[in-house]
Structures are given as C-alpha cells and as structure tokens.
Amino acid sequence: NEIDIAVIPGDGIGPEVVTEAVKVLKFVTNGGKQDVKLTYYKLGAEHWLETGETLPDETLASIKQHDAILFGAVGAAPGDTRIPSGIIEREMLLKLRFSLDHYVNLRPSKLYPGIESPLSNPGAIDFIVVREGTEGPYVGNGGSVRTGTSHEIATEVSVNTAYGVERVVRDAFRRASERERKHVTLVHKHNVLVHAGHLWKRTVEAVAVEFPEVTHDYLHVDAATIFLTTDPSRFDVIVTDNLFGDILTDQAGAITGGIGLAASGNINMDRTYPSMFEPVHGSAPDIAGQQKADPTAAILSVALMLDHLGLSEEARSVEQAVEKEITSRQELTDNRTTSEIGDAIVALLA
Amino acid sequence: NEIDIAVIPGDGIGPEVVTEAVKVLKFVTNGGKQDVKLTYYKLGAEHWLETGETLPDETLASIKQHDAILFGAVGAAPGDTRIPSGIIEREMLLKLRFSLDHYVNLRPSKLYPGIESPLSNPGAIDFIVVREGTEGPYVGNGGSVRTGTSHEIATEVSVNTAYGVERVVRDAFRRASERERKHVTLVHKHNVLVHAGHLWKRTVEAVAVEFPEVTHDYLHVDAATIFLTTDPSRFDVIVTDNLFGDILTDQAGAITGGIGLAASGNINMDRTYPSMFEPVHGSAPDIAGQQKADPTAAILSVALMLDHLGLSEEARSVEQAVEKEITSRQELTDNRTTSEIGDAIVALLA
Ligand SMILES: CC(C)[C@H](C(=O)O)[C@@H](O)C(=O)O
Ligand SMILES: CC(C)[C@H](C(=O)O)[C@@H](O)C(=O)O
Numbered sequence: 290n291e292i293d294i295a296v297i298p299g300d301g302i303g304p305e306v307v308t309e310a311v312k313v314l315k316f317v318t319n320g321g322k323q324d325v326k327l328t329y330y331k332l333g334a335e336h337w338l339e340t341g342e343t344l345p346d347e348t349l350a351s352i353k354q355h356d357a358i359l360f361g362a363v364g365a366a367p368g369d370t371r372i373p374s375g376i377i378e379r380e381m382l383l384k385l386r387f388s389l390d391h392y393v394n395l396r397p398s399k400l401y402p403g404i405e406s407p408l409s410n411p412g413a414i415d416f417i418v419v420r421e422g423t424e425g426p427y428v429g430n431g432g433s434v435r436t437g438t439s440h441e442i443a444t445e446v447s448v449n450t451a452y453g454v455e456r457v458v459r460d461a462f463r464r465a466s467e468r469e470r471k472h473v474t475l476v477h478k479h480n481v482l483v484h485a486g487h488l489w490k491r492t493v494e495a496v497a498v499e500f501p502e503v504t505h506d507y508l509h510v511d512a513a514t515i516f517l518t519t520d521p522s523r524f525d526v527i528v529t530d531n532l533f534g535d536i537l538t539d540q541a542g543a544i545t546g547g548i549g550l551a552a553s554g555n556i557n558m559d560r561t562y563p564s565m566f567e568p569v570h571g572s573a574p575d576i577a578g579q580q581k582a583d584p585t586a587a588i589l590s591v592a593l594m595l596d597h598l599g600l601s602e603e604a605r606s607v608e609q610a611v612e613k614e615i616t617s618r619q620e621l622t623d624n625r626t627t628s629e630i631g632d633a634i635v636a637l638l639a
Numbered sequence: 640n641e642i643d644i645a646v647i648p649g650d651g652i653g654p655e656v657v658t659e660a661v662k663v664l665k666f667v668t669n670g671g672k673q674d675v676k677l678t679y680y681k682l683g684a685e686h687w688l689e690t691g692e693t694l695p696d697e698t699l700a701s702i703k704q705h706d707a708i709l710f711g712a713v714g715a716a717p718g719d720t721r722i723p724s725g726i727i728e729r730e731m732l733l734k735l736r737f738s739l740d741h742y743v744n745l746r747p748s749k750l751y752p753g754i755e756s757p758l759s760n761p762g763a764i765d766f767i768v769v770r771e772g773t774e775g776p777y778v779g780n781g782g783s784v785r786t787g788t789s790h791e792i793a794t795e796v797s798v799n800t801a802y803g804v805e806r807v808v809r810d811a812f813r814r815a816s817e818r819e820r821k822h823v824t825l826v827h828k829h830n831v832l833v834h835a836g837h838l839w840k841r842t843v844e845a846v847a848v849e850f851p852e853v854t855h856d857y858l859h860v861d862a863a864t865i866f867l868t869t870d871p872s873r874f875d876v877i878v879t880d881n882l883f884g885d886i887l888t889d890q891a892g893a894i895t896g897g898i899g900l901a902a903s904g905n906i907n908m909d910r911t912y913p914s915m916f917e918p919v920h921g922s923a924p925d926i927a928g929q930q931k932a933d934p935t936a937a938i939l940s941v942a943l944m945l946d947h948l949g950l951s952e953e954a955r956s957v958e959q960a961v962e963k964e965i966t967s968r969q970e971l972t973d974n975r976t977t978s979e980i981g982d983a984i985v986a987l988l989a
Contacts, residue, residue, distance in 0.1 A: 374829065375833060379831065379833070407868050408757055429833075431833065432834055433837075433838065440800075444796055444798055444799070445797040446796050447776070447795040449795075450791065451789050452790070478882070480724065480728045480729070481725065481728065482795045483779075487793070488783065514887075518893035535860075536861050538861075539864050539865050540865065542865065543864065547869075548865070
C-alpha cells in the first residue's frame, strides 16, 4: 500500500515550503498504513537558467506515472531579465495543468480563527472556488500581427466548450451538495462576454436540475469583487472560468489573511493523469532561502492531495492540526522559521 | 456662451440621481457665465419595453450633436425575463462608448474623510483608473458553434491595437504627470495573455520615455486585487484594459465606501464626439423611485464633465462642495432622501 508522489519544489520559497509539506505528509501517512514514495523533479526558473529546459517531453511522461504531484512555486525574481517573461509559467506550470487535464482548479478560502482579515467586518468566510483549469483565455490561443509597429494588432481568444464547462460545473454542484449551505454562485460577465457567458449560464441551469437540493445564483465578475469586500460570507461554492478564477482567488486569499494560507488542487477528476497540489502563492524570491515563508498553504495542499487519494482521515488530521496551529498563533507577525511552523504542525499531529 | 448637454436618465435610480446632478450643474453654471441647454433622451430598459428600441441611428446621430452627455444608469430588474439579457448594456451603453470613441474610461477612487471603508486599515486612498474603453474583450468579437449542443464551442476575442493602447497609455502618463506622486501602474496578465500583455507592456515602456518625471511599475491583475485589499494607497494612476478596468474599478468602489460615490467619465480626448459622464453604479431597481439612492456619484460625474468642458473652476467648486457634504455625514446609514443630499450640496455651493 504505497502512494507514489512526484515532488516539484521549484524556485524561490518553493523548496522550503515543500520540505515542510513533505514532513507532514510522511508523518501523517506513516502513522497509518501508507508508504510514501517521493520522486523529486528539478524544474522551474533556476533549472531553465542551468539547462534551457522548461518541461521536456520525457519529464512530462515520467511525471504522468505518479499518483499525484506536490508542487512548490515557480518564477524568477521580477527584475531578472535573463528569463523570457512568463515562459516558466506557460511552458511548465500551465503545460502541466493542460497536459494532465487538471480541469478542476480547487481553491478553498477560509478565515481561520485567530487570523486577522484586512476587512474590518469579514464575517465567517468559508467558501471554495471551483476554477476551470483547461480552457478560457488561458488556452494560449492568441497572436499578433505587425508586431512592434504602430499598426500592431494583438488578440487573445478565450475558448470555452460545452464539454469543458459542463464537467467543472457538475463538479461544483457535487461539491456544493456535500456542503452545509449547498449553494453555487456562477461568476462571469455574460452581459458583455455573451457567447462564453451564455454557455456558462445555460450549463449551470442544466446541471442545477440534477441537484435539486443545491441553490444557485449568478454574479458578474465586477460585482463579485464588491461582495468579496463587503459580504464574503455570502459565498459557499463559486464556479467560474480560468481567468476570473485566477483574479477572484487572489482577492479571496487577501481577505482571508494572505495567500500564505491558501491551498489549491489542480485536479483531474477522471484520474486519467495525476492531479497536482500547490500553494496559491508564488516563489517570493525576495524572502527565498531565509526560512521566512509560511509553509501552511503547502501543508494544506497536502490535505487536498490526501483527500484526492482517498485518504480522507489523514486529510482531516492535517487540516485539524493546521487549524489548531493557526488558532494558537498569537499575532500575525509570526517570527518562527518555516521549519518551526512545519514542526509545530507535526507536533499537533502526534 | 452655452453648454449643450444630452441627458440620458435611464432606468431604476438613474432618473433620481440625474435630477440631482442637473440641479447641481444648473446651479454651479448659472452662478458663472454659462447657460446650460439640456436635451433629454429616453433610453434604457423601460424604453425598450415600450418601443423595442435600444439606440436607433437617428437618436445616436442626434446625441452626437451635443457638447457632452450626462448618463444615469440602465438595466432592468435582475429577474425581468422580458428583456434579453445584456441587450441594453451592449446595444445602448456600450454602443455609445464605442460609437463615440470613448477611449479613456476615467474612474477616480478616493476615500473621503468621514466615509468608512470596509478595510480596517485603508490608508489614504486616492488614485485614478484609466480604463481603456474601446477595445479588449469588450469588442463583441466572439461567437459560438453547435450552440446549445454538447459539442458547443464559444469564443470571445480580445482585440488590442497599438493605436488603441498607445493613446490611452499616453493619457494615463499625462494625467500622472499632473498629479503629486506621478506614478503609473500598468495592470495586465502578460504571463498568460502574452500577445495583448506584451503590446501593453511595450507601449508603456515606450510612452514612459516621453515622461521622464513619471515613474511606473507593473502588476498582474490577480496581484492588483491583493494590493487593493492590503495596500490601496500604493496606487496613483492605474492604466489597464477594458475588462480588467471593469473589475478593478468595482473593487476600488467597494474599498472606498461603496460605488454610491464613484464617478466616471467616458472620454473622447480628441473631441471628435461628445464624452459621457456617468456614476459607476447601476440602476439598482430594488431601491428605484424611493428617493433612497445616493446622488453623489452622479454629481461627481458632473464635476468630471465640467473639467472636460474646460470649466475647471466650476468643477473644483462641485468637488469641494461634495467633499464638504460627505465629511459632514455623521454615519454611513444616511437617511436623507436623494434630493435632500442634492440640496445639501447645492447649499454648500451657494
Ligand atoms: C503563475 C500563473 C500562470 C498562475 C495563473 O495565472 O493561473 C497563478 O497566478 C495561479 O493563480 O496559479
Ligand atoms: C453595464 C456594463 C456593460 C458596464 C461594463 O462592463 O463596462 C459596467 O459594469 C461598468 O463598469 O460601467
């Protein structure tokens, strides 16, 4: 009984937070009946600088063999001009999400007791965002002509299919049906993005019929940012497209006390390829290597991974340990090192 | 010496807030040497229900003859299924913005003294968003095939041109050069939307050379929503595309105490057609006709209009009166009627 994990620590604070995530993963599974096999892959901006490789075909083929992927963070320092902008994001991170058909980009948002929100009256924030992960404006379907001249035209094409929208909408309704409030909010901008928007809207109406116990409503993306500021506890499950999901989940991270706590799963629900679990935060080159990063988001991503692998008891243990650890924090400015926080969570698991 | 204004009160609370805006406009100009000629146009969801018209060609031609447009709000009640969704927005409001080449969608964001922000530590918020108004994903350049089947594909094309991006970026730098902090932040998502994003980035670099006194930086749109939550006072001038601008300005409205105060100008800087000034808020059908709406955003839009018409002294008077009025508010739950607030501002102008 073994789980076989690909580990991609990546750049910046990635390796540090992944070290703690692995610590927790090993501890929680060895207490049970699982053996964990870890295979490390060196990928990211650093790796690109050394080798010129983003994600070679053989590496991708090898990664596909594992049960799941634990991912740290990638990205060079903002000022680093040696790396073509966005190349690691697109040719590595997004290539993984697209090649492995990670159509459910799951991002829970919760305001933990003891964590201070930048909102003065946040209420009880506890929602999940089901962000579509394989379509929308992220497909890379754009181009430019007369590039660099005063007659340049640059386009970006958002591609949305019934197949792609339906599977993620159904996933959102299923998740909602298992939650207490059982409510789905579709976020889009169908008054302007008519064609994509109406596909989403029609799909939600159709899938809703299969889940009579789940209620649903609709918000334009601009209005959603207002509600995330003035009344975030209204949300239970948000389902939205790839780009709107990117935007809203960063805002959601901010209102719940910072993306240092925000976990995510890039999930292939059909299990044709391994799913990938990663903190929402980036590589934060400014604090890298200093043991200043909070590993909590990476550790909560391990909980999402355990859930996906059917180890829900272990997943709950990790979540509860994290919740206890967070609640015990005296103040937001936490001076403990990355590994001290990891150790504290392991101690609570013991 | 006459200014000739087209007035489009629209739906819901539109007529109520426009009545107050007109009251202020008349007062501030008759105190000076201006005569104001007002021509009212009945347009919007109500008008569509009566006539089936959104914006007939003759009406558009007639509107083009005026010096500027004062716009209330349009949109039917959310549950009203008699009106095809988004038709008024696209065939009336967006048609005006596009036909009249309103390429600068100017949206100032300011936290007034006495107004409570939903952020516990908002700092001094005072920035403007220069939102591109005639391109991007708003061009209506999408479509769908196999619509309504399980094989549907729906696309939305964001169209960006060097011509369109450069003129709005130059406008943002010019506005920044006249402000105290002289700083421009480009917001985009160039790590994913490569072609459009790089056109924007290259354009900012090129235009920046013409404004050596203006500094500039770049944020991905997801990160921008975080900073709008955690550190909004970092912003001075944001320049961004049509869709990102839509999203960020609603969030900006929320953090500055609600879009009841947020004004906007849809500006044609070349003056080939009249510019249009409107509150950012919608028609709010739920409170329409009850004198509950705050007319401040509409009145501040008059100030933007006066500025555009070269009446900057009158514009400053309106702004100062509004600022005084807001500061004097004892609490956010303001029980005065729409017209009482208008009267209070007029009294402060006297
Ligand atoms: C790094 C970037 C490509 C990525 C995205 O836009 O999806 C990130 O912002 C995220 O949210 O995971
Ligand atoms: C009503 C809608 C078309 C409009 C937009 O998306 O621009 C509105 O949200 C705005 O911001 O003025």
